[in-house]
Amino acid sequence: MDNKSSSNSFFIEKEIPEFAENIKNLVAGFLANDDINASLSTTELAEKFQFKEIPQCGVSADQFLDELRELILPHSINTGSPYFIGHMTSLLPNFLRPLSELLTTLNQNIVKVETAKAATFYEKQALAMIHKEVFGLSDEYYDECASNPDISLGIITSGGTIANLTALQCARDLSLAQFGNVEEDGVLGALEAGGFKRSVVLGTHLGHYSLVKSLGLLGMGRGNYIEINSDENQGIDLVHLRRELEKCRREKIHVAAIVGIAGTTECGSFDNLEGMAELAEEFSVYFHVDAAWGGALLFSEKHRNCLQGIKQADSITIDGHKQLYLPMGIGLLLFKEAxxxxxxxxxxxxxxxxxxxxxGRVSIEGSRPAKVFYLQAALKLFGREGYGSLLDSCVATSRQMSELVDSQAEFELVTKPQSNIFLYRYIPEKFRGLEEFSDDVNSEIDDFNIRLQEIQKDKGRTFVSRTKFSHLGTSKAKTVLRVVIANPLTEIEHCREVLQDQIEIAKDLKA
Ligand SMILES: Cc1ncc(COP(=O)(O)O)c(C=O)c1O
Incomplete structure (x- = not known):
């Protein structure tokens, strides 16, 4: 066969059975392994990826499969391992894998109805279902929305970053609309017409970096994210927020939005959304809630109260690929007003x-896949209660693990889990029992924890992440270990092993 006809055969043949079977075996092999990663450092791994030319003629499918089998899979992170409890990426439900085949086969492009007919309405319907869960409007209202092409209750995006960016784009444009058309004429004209020196967004120092990035992209300037301090519970300090809003009013600084966080990336804490909504109303500012992590708690009877006040937000980000257990590349943005x-x-x-x-009329992204299939499948196969029980079990395990940490002399609990994220650190023996830690001691403890986390990561059996944490946003930041329990199959025994691994590593480090 010449090269052209062999390429064509990939299109002509409807199936490629041997290849499909091999991929199935690779999947089965990957799923059977609990280890997180083969122990190869990133430097060693980088050496295995030397530059290669694109082959002149196509190689055999077997050669390509060998590459996956030998070079890629052993060095991929097993995010589904019950011992992988340090990031927001976790195990996925089994029904998504076959569904991904259907999605690729249909290859719908959601940008326009001519390339995604039923999927367009499927997406609108899924967004309405979640909208109702948050804002609880009447069934008649949602029926009306379903038959109106100009109504947008939300957008499915590729993730929380694009959802936040879109929300802040809307906030900027709406809040300046009386002074000019920002989309047509740019920000500067509207700011000048309103007599403003600058435009800012306010949220805590625990806000996700996508907010700052968005301000850069929107031409407002990264430096115009005003960091508000947090309170004892790592939620927003409302007194500080009010003070800054008053200052903005006094100094003729335009406020594009205030952003509340429901589930901070670093420690899983929740801002007082009710208090923020009241201030948003008093100062007539746009209120966005970044619930990329915590939004899914809407489904939990037990923990929904963390989100008190969320329905007063103008827009809300909820990540599908976090606690809705959907594959990478799904975020949701909801608008209160259509x-x-x-x-x-x-x-x-x-x-x-x-x-x-x-x-595509209202999405930053152009062409995009019909990821709504995954969302619809999960909403229907889990149902509200199914989602609720998955989330409840992760929160319960996090609480048990934090108690275990607190009870062991080797560790110091830094923040308690408000949902399923918490922070702690290892305290080397010589510092245990001290009333207070000086800056020098803290920096020695920082170094110890960095090394400990690196070694645990490289060993590849168990994993927690690390970050720097500043209490109230005003104290000196300390290095801390970060636990995220997002895998419903992680049990306290797995957590115990993760901690035991750290104790063993610490012994070797000391030696
Ligand atoms: C609170 C919060 N907002 C936004 C994002 C950004 O989401 P993504 O990584 O899906 O773009 C994250 C990601 O971790 C997050 O934790």
Whole structure:
């Protein structure tokens, strides 16, 4: 066969049985292993990826499979391991894998209805289902939305970053709308027309870095994220927030939005959303809630109270690929008011026509896959209660593990889990029992914890992550170990082993 006809055969043949079987075996092998990673450092691994030319003629499928089998899979992170309890990426439910085949086969492009007919409505329907869960409007309202192409209750994005970026784009444009059309004429004209020196967004120092990145992209400047201190519970200090809002009013600084966090990345804490909503109303500012992590707790009867006040937000980010147990690349942005997104809508004759159902009209991304299949499947197969029980079990395990940490002399609990994330650190023996730690001692403890975490990571059996944490946002930041329990199959016995590994590593380090 010449090269052209062998390439064509990949299209002509409907199936590629041997390849499919081999991939199935690779999947089974990967799933059977509890280890997190083969112990090879990133430097050693980088050496295995020397530059290669694209082959002139296609190689055999077997050669490609060998590459996956030998070079890629053994050095991929087993994010589904019950011992992998340090990041927000975790085990996925089994029904998603076959569904991904269907998604690739259909290859719908959600940007416009001409390339994604049923999927367009499937997405609108899924967003309405989640919208109702948060904002609880009437069934009649949602029926009306379903038959109106101009209404956007939300957008499915590739993740929390794009959801936050889109929310802040809407916030910036709406809050400046009385002074100018920002999408058409840019930010500067509207700011000048309003007599403002600058435009800012306010949120705590625990805000995700996507917020700062968004301000850069939106031409508002990364430096215009005003960091508000946190309180004893790592939630926003409302007194400080009020003070800054008053200052902005006095000094003629434009406030594009205040951002509340429901489940901070670093320690899983929740801002007082009710208190923030009241301030947003008093100062007439846009209120966005970044619930990328904690939003899924809506499904938990036990822990939904963490989100008290969320329905007063103008927009909300919830990540699908975090606690909705969906694969990488799914975020959700919800709008309280269906007309919010109109401020950023854009049309083009060849792709997104006026009055069409084209969902690309309000999304930053253009072409995008119909990831809504995953969302619909999970909402339906788990149901509210199923989601609730998965989340409840992760929160319960986190609490048990934090108690275990607190009870062991080797560790210091730094923050308690408000949901399923908490921080702690290892205290070397010579410092245990001290009333207070000086800056020098703290920096020695920092170094110890960095080395401990690195060694544990390289060994590849168990894993927690690490970060720097500053109490209230004002104290000197300490290096801490970070636990995220997102895998419903992680049990306290796994956690005990993770801690035992650390104790063993610490012994070797001391020696
Ligand atoms: C609170 C919060 N917001 C936003 C994001 C960004 O989400 P993504 O990584 O999906 O873009 C994250 C990610 O960890 C997050 O924790």
């Amino acid at each position: 007309k919010t997104a109109q401020v950023i809508s854009v049309e083009a004759d060849y792709i997104i026509r006026k009055n069409s159902w084209d969902l």
